[in-house]
Amino acid sequence: MAKSNPAQQTTVFLLRKALSSVITLIGLSAFVFLMVKLIPGDEARVAAGENASPEQVAAVSKALGLDQPFLVQLMTFFGRLLRGDLGTSITTHVSVTQGIGQVLPQTIELVLLAVIIVVTCVTPLATLSALRRDGAADFTIKTLVIICAGLPTFWLALLLQYLLGTKLQLVPISGRLSRGFDVPTRTGSVIVDSLLAGNPMAAWDGVQHLILPAIVLALPFAAQLYRIMRAELIQVLAREHLTVARAKGIPQRQLVWRHVLPNAIGPSMTLVGIQFGAMVGAAVLVESVFGLVGVGSYLTNAVAQKDTFAVLGGVLVIGVLVVVCNYIVDVLQLIRDPRLRAGQLG
Incomplete structure (x- = not known):
């Protein structure tokens, strides 16, 4: 055959x-x-x-x-x-599809910013920690990660609002846009709608409003990614071909960017895909504290009112996001790693 x-x-x-x-x-x-x-x-x-x-x-x-x-x-x-019909909300009498469509873009832009914060902060910290394994830098970073992972989300949100928003007045503490900005709604995403309207100042104001909630949402997931990435980087650094490369005098920066990170990124990619969907569900508390309207607040109201179709629609949308993210990560992993292709495809 x-x-x-x-x-x-x-x-x-x-x-x-x-x-x-x-x-x-x-x-x-x-x-x-x-x-x-x-x-x-x-x-x-x-x-x-x-x-x-x-x-x-x-x-x-x-x-x-x-x-x-x-x-x-x-x-x-x-x-x-x-038939693509999620039903009608029994409390608002509005199509669930329409209701979720109005709030989902705001949650997506919050989660995307949180993912960007996680990846851009964790990658250099995990790399430094792996390169300085068991040293002072590694111990300090691990201690900070443990502290951040253990902070209650609600308490952290209030603390950052007080310190960065009220005392230092660096960023807004709630809402999506400052007064004086009038952006027509097209996609439901404040940042995208501001850019489409040719108003970059409003887009930047929208980003500033998302900084605090994105940091609060990102910290617990950053701790998870750090642990996975550090462990994988340590394994890759111990491989024999890297020892030979060091002996040949190849600069450490070149080794890290061309050999270490590309080989260690696989498990981290998978975790980021899982975290994206998990962040959508975890945004419930963050959106409530910072006065944001998203899928989290939509689901909270639906559960409180026992709005069956609204709850089902919200959970199903989150489930679809999780499944789609995992599916995309699986495809990217197949493209990236020939060993995985050989194992999965026989």
């Missing part, structure tokens, strides 16, 4: 990954649907209003299909999902 060519093997591998991602999202949706149903409270009562009569509540329940058995409601939800 003739072997399939590498292109066919790659296509089959990517299709299998995509199929497993879809199955994961279906399982996630079913699980969250069940969890929402177990939350105490009457969805029909929330939708009808506190002062609604029992007859009005019953009518709303029938109109929304809430009087149907659990499995029927679940199958109905999946049927709408296949």
Whole structure:
């Protein structure tokens, strides 16, 4: 039997990954649907209003299909999902797709800035720590990382607001734009909309408003990435070919940029992809403290009101982001590492 060519093997591998991602999202949706149903409270009562009569509540329940058995409601939800319909919020009476579409870009720009902070800060620190292993610099960096990882997010947010925002007045402490900036909404991202409107000052003001929440969001994830990157860098530095390269007199900077970092970046890429999705979920508390409107605040209100379709839509969007990020990282790893291609594609 003739072997399939590498292109066919790659296509089959990517299709299998995509199929497993879809199955994961279906399982996630079913699980969250069940969890929402177990939350105490009457969805029909929330939708009808506190002062609604029992007859009005019953009518709303029938109109929304809430009087149907659990499995029927679940199958109905999946049927709408296949058509791209996430349902309608029972509290705002607005399409869940539209509601999430209005807040998702703001969360994405916050998470992107946090990822940039994590990568740009951790890479030089982990490299220095690995090169100076067990030295004073390594000990100092590890101590700072442990401290940052252990700081409560809520306390850290309030502390930075007080020190950097109130006392030193370096950056704004809440909101998305300062007064005086009027930016038309096109994409939902303040920074992108400001640039599209030809207003770079407003875009910079938007970045300044995101600096504090992005730092607070980034610190716990920076500690995770530091540990992984430092360990991988130490392993790469101990390889025999690098010892030979040092003996030949190749400068250390050249060794790090051309040989060490490219070989150590694999696990870090995977972790960053996972962290991107996790940051979207972790943005709930950060958005609340800094007065930002995003997926986190949307989900918080939806859970409080037992808004089934809004909760499902928000969790599903976060799940899709996690799965898509992991899928992209898998593809990049296949492109980057021939050893991984050989292992995964047989």
